[in-house]
Amino acid sequence: EAGVAQSPRYKIIEKRQSVAFWCNPISGHATLYWYQQILGQGPKLLIQFQNNGVVDDSQLPKDRFSAERLKGVDSTLKIQPAKLEDSAVYLCASSYAGPNEQFFGPGTRLTVL
């Protein structure tokens, strides 16, 4: 069974630029999560999708971050414009049902200069 795929694995941009991350969840998993993991901290949920609908985006900085899952399968997370404090690893996870069995992708490490 293929795992959660993410790309790119690494990205370096300058502040005020835009960036997008892609995630392909495990086949059949209806729930998809995006987490932000700042160095030295645990992952923090940014947004949760159930199929193509948003369940929770309360921690998403909506002035600069956006995410979509148009066909209920893969998802993109965008930052525009990026700030220095956005430097982090962005993790995507998926689950078949509920939060108790989440499978994580390898993450995208973003560095904002």
Next chain:
Amino acid sequence: AQSVTQLDSQVPVFEEAPVELRCNYSSSVSVYLFWYVQYPNQGLQLLLKYLSGSTLVKGINGFEAEFNKSQTSFHLRKPSVHISDTAEYFCASTGANNLFFGTGTRLTVIP
């Protein structure tokens, strides 16, 4: 509100020695608890989870954890560590829809 506290940010231990990584939780409702491991430049992998039933939970790679309701703890243990156990370990609990992670404990196994 759900939260977890990992009391140690770093734990060095010699190879083949036992280790305990501490985690305390705070919740006013039923709680589900997890331990995840993160190897360098990789995503998180589930080690074990407590949902209900036996308070002693066995996971992968020889790890186990004990749910202690009176002490609100869910400490992770391994009787004999290997070099390959060097990684970051995260305790987590679930709220209504998602996971809340602790700040992590870096386990370093010394040869």
